[in-house]
Amino acid sequence: MRSLSPSAVAPASPSLSPPAVESSSEAGALYLRIAHTLAEAIRRGGLTRGQRMPSVRETARQQGVAISTVVQAYHWLEDARLIVARPRSGFFVAARTVTQLPEPTVARPTRRAHAVCVDVLGRRLLGQVQGSDMLSFSSGTPDPGLLDMERVRRTLVRTVQRQRAQLCHYPDPNGHVEARRALARYALHLGCSLDPEKITVTSGCMDAISLCLRAVTRPGDVVAIESPTHYSFLELLQSLHLRALEIPTHPRHGLSLDALQLALDTQDIRAVLVVPTLSNPLGSCMPVAERRRLAQMASQHQVAVIEDAVYNELVLNDELRRTVKSFDSSGHVMLCDSFTKTVAPGLRLGWVEAGRWTEDVRRLKNVQGGQTAVLELAMADLLGQAGHQAAMRKLRNAAATRLDEARGLIADSFPPRTRVSDPPGGFLLWLELPRGLDVQALQQAAQSERILVAPGTLFSSHARFKSCLRIGLGAEWSERHPQALRRVGELACRLFV
Amino acid sequence: MRSLSPSAVAPASPSLSPPAVESSSEAGALYLRIAHTLAEAIRRGGLTRGQRMPSVRETARQQGVAISTVVQAYHWLEDARLIVARPRSGFFVAARTVTQLPEPTVARPTRRAHAVCVDVLGRRLLGQVQGSDMLSFSSGTPDPGLLDMERVRRTLVRTVQRQRAQLCHYPDPNGHVEARRALARYALHLGCSLDPEKITVTSGCMDAISLCLRAVTRPGDVVAIESPTHYSFLELLQSLHLRALEIPTHPRHGLSLDALQLALDTQDIRAVLVVPTLSNPLGSCMPVAERRRLAQMASQHQVAVIEDAVYNELVLNDELRRTVKSFDSSGHVMLCDSFTKTVAPGLRLGWVEAGRWTEDVRRLKNVQGGQTAVLELAMADLLGQAGHQAAMRKLRNAAATRLDEARGLIADSFPPRTRVSDPPGGFLLWLELPRGLDVQALQQAAQSERILVAPGTLFSSHARFKSCLRIGLGAEWSERHPQALRRVGELACRLFV
Numbered sequence: 001m002r003s004l005s006p007s008a009v010a011p012a013s014p015s016l017s018p019p020a021v022e023s024s025s026e027a028g029a030l031y032l033r034i035a036h037t038l039a040e041a042i043r044r045g046g047l048t049r050g051q052r053m054p055s056v057r058e059t060a061r062q063q064g065v066a067i068s069t070v071v072q073a074y075h076w077l078e079d080a081r082l083i084v085a086r087p088r089s090g091f092f093v094a095a096r097t098v099t100q101l102p103e104p105t106v107a108r109p110t111r112r113a114h115a116v117c118v119d120v121l122g123r124r125l126l127g128q129v130q131g132s133d134m135l136s137f138s139s140g141t142p143d144p145g146l147l148d149m150e151r152v153r154r155t156l157v158r159t160v161q162r163q164r165a166q167l168c169h170y171p172d173p174n175g176h177v178e179a180r181r182a183l184a185r186y187a188l189h190l191g192c193s194l195d196p197e198k199i200t201v202t203s204g205c206m207d208a209i210s211l212c213l214r215a216v217t218r219p220g221d222v223v224a225i226e227s228p229t230h231y232s233f234l235e236l237l238q239s240l241h242l243r244a245l246e247i248p249t250h251p252r253h254g255l256s257l258d259a260l261q262l263a264l265d266t267q268d269i270r271a272v273l274v275v276p277t278l279s280n281p282l283g284s285c286m287p288v289a290e291r292r293r294l295a296q297m298a299s300q301h302q303v304a305v306i307e308d309a310v311y312n313e314l315v316l317n318d319e320l321r322r323t324v325k326s327f328d329s330s331g332h333v334m335l336c337d338s339f340t341k342t343v344a345p346g347l348r349l350g351w352v353e354a355g356r357w358t359e360d361v362r363r364l365k366n367v368q369g370g371q372t373a374v375l376e377l378a379m380a381d382l383l384g385q386a387g388h389q390a391a392m393r394k395l396r397n398a399a400a401t402r403l404d405e406a407r408g409l410i411a412d413s414f415p416p417r418t419r420v421s422d423p424p425g426g427f428l429l430w431l432e433l434p435r436g437l438d439v440q441a442l443q444q445a446a447q448s449e450r451i452l453v454a455p456g457t458l459f460s461s462h463a464r465f466k467s468c469l470r471i472g473l474g475a476e477w478s479e480r481h482p483q484a485l486r487r488v489g490e491l492a493c494r495l496f497v
Numbered sequence: 498m499r500s501l502s503p504s505a506v507a508p509a510s511p512s513l514s515p516p517a518v519e520s521s522s523e524a525g526a527l528y529l530r531i532a533h534t535l536a537e538a539i540r541r542g543g544l545t546r547g548q549r550m551p552s553v554r555e556t557a558r559q560q561g562v563a564i565s566t567v568v569q570a571y572h573w574l575e576d577a578r579l580i581v582a583r584p585r586s587g588f589f590v591a592a593r594t595v596t597q598l599p600e601p602t603v604a605r606p607t608r609r610a611h612a613v614c615v616d617v618l619g620r621r622l623l624g625q626v627q628g629s630d631m632l633s634f635s636s637g638t639p640d641p642g643l644l645d646m647e648r649v650r651r652t653l654v655r656t657v658q659r660q661r662a663q664l665c666h667y668p669d670p671n672g673h674v675e676a677r678r679a680l681a682r683y684a685l686h687l688g689c690s691l692d693p694e695k696i697t698v699t700s701g702c703m704d705a706i707s708l709c710l711r712a713v714t715r716p717g718d719v720v721a722i723e724s725p726t727h728y729s730f731l732e733l734l735q736s737l738h739l740r741a742l743e744i745p746t747h748p749r750h751g752l753s754l755d756a757l758q759l760a761l762d763t764q765d766i767r768a769v770l771v772v773p774t775l776s777n778p779l780g781s782c783m784p785v786a787e788r789r790r791l792a793q794m795a796s797q798h799q800v801a802v803i804e805d806a807v808y809n810e811l812v813l814n815d816e817l818r819r820t821v822k823s824f825d826s827s828g829h830v831m832l833c834d835s836f837t838k839t840v841a842p843g844l845r846l847g848w849v850e851a852g853r854w855t856e857d858v859r860r861l862k863n864v865q866g867g868q869t870a871v872l873e874l875a876m877a878d879l880l881g882q883a884g885h886q887a888a889m890r891k892l893r894n895a896a897a898t899r900l901d902e903a904r905g906l907i908a909d910s911f912p913p914r915t916r917v918s919d920p921p922g923g924f925l926l927w928l929e930l931p932r933g934l935d936v937q938a939l940q941q942a943a944q945s946e947r948i949l950v951a952p953g954t955l956f957s958s959h960a961r962f963k964s965c966l967r968i969g970l971g972a973e974w975s976e977r978h979p980q981a982l983r984r985v986g987e988l989a990c991r992l993f994v
Binding site: 144161164166206207210214236346347369372375 | 657
């Protein structure tokens with residue numbers, strides 16, 4: 001384990017303002033200028049790791065700005081993991097030991113599309129963990145302790161009381177108009193200026209993606225997907241009788257647009273299903289310039305890009321919250337999102353802006369019916385609350401801490417030449433174990449000790465990724481978790497001999 | 498208009514016990530014996546129409562039974578529309594003037610299955626009424642005034658408070674176990690003894706039906722449906738790329754099993770989608786013996802029968818609440834249900850018991866994800882409350898009153914030889930206007946006066962039922978509604994000249 005250069009933890013690009021702030025007031029630019037100056041000082045060693053930061057008041061006086069501007073700047077630095085807040089002591093330059101491990105290699109899937117085949121047994125195993133005594137590393141959803149559930153409960157009770165009349169009527173299948181307005185406001189965080197009239201509320205992100213796929217494909221059609229990809233996507237494609245074309249995906253930069261370009265030039269692809277921010281399982285994030293390019297490709301090839309933005313709130317780097325949809329001028333990008341991973345897994349609400357296929361999606365949605373309007377209105381309320389951004393910051397930081405700890409444990413305990421992803425947020429790590437190590441045997445050995453990990457084969461339709469593992473850090477984190485992760489490493493070492 | 502013989506309003510069959518009660522205590526049989534005796538007296542004229550019934554106490558003494566048994570018997574007579582309760586005056590023999598009108602003829606659809614084509618424009622019109630100033634006769638869903646919404650609100654708030662932890666977790670995609678247990682208990686009312694482990698909660702009845710269709714068919718397969726049928730079914734089949742075979746359906750007795758038998762013998766049919774109780778739009782009810790026969794046919798032909806029981810609680814005659822599923826011993830009947838029409842349209846919860854296809858349905862459901870568990874638990878609570886049966890009784894009686902009033906208005910104002918259905922409950926009437934009357938012109942004339950009716954063509958995939966109209970009585974009933982219905986009749990007379 002060795003320390004990484006500070007620049008590796010700092011956000012990569014000099015232009016770091018979140019898209020929603022870009023066009024905002026002078027004050028917005030000001031806090032960023034101060035944040036950048038301080039970030040630079042940390043990177044150059046002017047402010048050393050572990051050192052106490054100048055107080056907010058002091059910095060405000062020094063820079064001749066309002067205290068609130070400095071608070072904003074410090075929050076930005078906190079998000080970037082450059083400083084940490086310690087209760088009753090102020091802010092300190094982050095002293096984290098960052099683990100250096102090689103990153104996983106890029107998959108080279110076949111160039112042919114194929115019917116989807118899902119590893120039913122492996123999948124069932126992951127599903128059975130809830131309520132069992134298993135120590136789970138299978139969850140990418142944050143545990144309740146990291147979410148502000150009291151805020152959710154309060155809001156929901158208040159909404160039921162106030163909006164009781166909503167229970168009497170069939171809901172608008174497209175979603176309550178107030179909810180759609182709140183979502184349009186929220187979408188500014190994703191760099192999008194959307195018309196509430198074109199937003200459709202769904203019962204989750206998978207529901208949104210399913211509607212999009214049904215709107216733009218017919219059974220037998222080919223859909224381009226990331227490789228590796230989320231097993232739920234494979235199950236969805238299978239259930240809709242669609243064929244999958246797995247596109248090489250870089251563990252840091254996401255879907256290879258060059259490979260996609262080649263595929264679009266040579267094959268009849270009806271949709272591209274992509275998670276540009278913190279893709280599951282890789283945790284990769286497509287660079288902003290590539291997002292722009294993908295939107296252009298969609299338009300040129302008249303192909304639907306179905307963008308899953310479900311992890312965008314979890315990314316540490318503001319600019320990576322920006323969606324492909326924000327570059328879409330021709331309506332070929334269908335943006336799908338939900339709040340399952342960030343507000344409350346139990347609320348089951350998502351939404352979609354389906355661009356030029358809005359009417360097609362809504363026709364399908366109409367058959368299906370709407371969601372419970374009081375839930376939609378509670379969600380609208382929650383998104384507009386001052387506490388929402390603070391809750392998101394807390395969540396991102398908690399995830400970052402877990403990722404760091406887990407990467408450290410992996411570096412210490414797994415066999416040499418183990419490769420692991422280094423995602424800028426979220427709750428997922430992707431491990432590539434040295435060739436020759438039987439991951440299935442490892443998974444079974446772990447399982448016999450009541451430890452659950454997801455084998456790589458679940459994330460491809462063709463039994464690829466046989467030497468990979470996904471480690472999910474979302475489940476409730478106990479003292480036993482670090483031990484258990486270390487134990488998986490030991491088992492791997494034993495199998496490797 | 499002339500008075501009907503009393504036997505026409507009384508339930509048709511001598512065996513009237515609801516299936517759930519069949520196997521219950523002696524007391525259960527006792528109240529029915531008393532009810533039957535009194536019903537017989539009313540039918541024979543021993544108790545004349547409009548006459549005050551003997552008081553509960555008096556009857557109890559006379560028959561030598563407990564007061565509660567007589568109360569049960571009187572409730573049964575009320576459900577059968579043989580007596581009415583008047584506040585502070587006791588019970589009276591029903592004095593309703595029952596309208597005698599010829600019933601609609603049976604459709605003779607083509608014998609070929611065909612791709613489904615939906616009247617998009619007509620359908621859109623019906624969807625746009627909510628919130629407009631239109632006087633709507635398009636709704637089969639009861640208006641809020643007929644539902645016990647305060648009970649729903651109270652229960653929901655209490656459930657959110659008590660079950661807040663449910664908001665933190667992904668719900669069980671099959672539904673919360675407590676909800677599934679409550680549904681199994683509820684299913685006793687439908688004559689079914691179901692295993693909670695085989696029940697799957699859905700986000701409404703259409704969701705349940707959609708899952709069933711997807712589990713048993715592939716795109717291009719043929720599904721047998723009633724003719725006329727609910728337009729939502731046509732939209733659903735279309736969205737799943739299924740072909741429809743329309744089976745003749747009798748306005749009183751429902752789907753012709755002889756015609757279905759012929760179709761099953763000669764064609765490859767993968768599923769039969771049927772609403773045995775109060776089918777939409779006809780309001781027909783399949784006789785109990787036919788329900789048994791349908792279950793047997795499903796088993797013999799190894800074909801899935803998808804049974805929609807969404808209106809079963811609305812039927813006046815207890816025995817017609819019994820499902821085809823209750824006769825299913827081979828697992829070929831997939832029972833779908835929801836509480837949209839009876840408890841709260843806004844709650845969006847349904848369920849399915851998919852028989853031998855339970856695993857297939859659950860696999861699809863798993864991809865889709867679950868519902869909000871607090872809603873499921875609130876529903877479970879509501880179904881178990883003492884007030885539930887009282888609310889159902891109130892709803893059935895209100896519907897019966899509206900049906901009677903509307904049939905009277907139709908007899909008075911529509912052209913001679915207009916035929917109209919006489920459903921034993923629910924909120925829908927099906928009109929067949931004299932040949933030569935342009936129903937499309939009638940619909941447009943009504944629409945220009947801000948009155949909305951559903952043209953018959955919406956209920957078939959092949960522009961059949963051109964001389965039919967569906968009149969929905971579910972919308973909030975105002976003083977303007979009788980006038981408006983009369984006005985539609987006047988417009989029809991004018992067009993008929």
